Amino acid sequence: DSGVVQSPRHIIKEKGGRSVLTCIPISGHSNVVWYQQTLGKELKFLIQHYEKVERDKGFLPSRFSVQQFDDYHSEMNMSALELEDSAMYFCASSRTGGRSDYTFGSGTRLLVI
């Protein structure tokens, strides 16, 4: 169990640019969620996929899209980046079925300049 792996760890992009964040869940976990954390505290729910189907969407901007692939890894495509997109982005995964515990990755720090 290598944990949830996120890449890259840090990224700097110019305003108006694009970025792709990747999340590899724990083996056997098909439920993946994304959160945005700003100001070092508030965790804002962005989107959730379960078995490759979008199940719930929160504060995900229309400029962003998220896809879950056959091996359950997830990618967040971000376009037309704005300064306020600067934040930590965490993904988390959990097993199918039951009220399983989420395991979070170490996050990607995005800075838009």
Place this chain on the structure above:
Amino acid sequence: GDSVTQTEGPVTLSEGTSLTVNCSYETKQYPTLFWYVQYPGEGPQLLFKVPKANEKGSSRGFEATYNKEATSFHLQKASVQESDSAVYYCALTHSWNMGYKLTFGTGTSLLVDP
């Protein structure tokens, strides 16, 4: 929708003193309640969860009781250590559309002075 409200921080305590972080929630579903902890530079990690009303969860000296009537889930520790300095999040989840979304409170920063 769901909401979670917890003690505003930062909270500063001396080592050996007691901690209480208040948490209250609102949901129309039957939730499972969690406390998560986040250390600098890391993602949140589960401290413990309580799926059933009127039961207690605990870990590393921290504990909380799921009070369904009061819709509360306060975090307590009798004697904090410097290593407990972190941000603590109360959270809830319930089954929705075959998935389990976690709704977090705004977090409470704890700083323990040695």
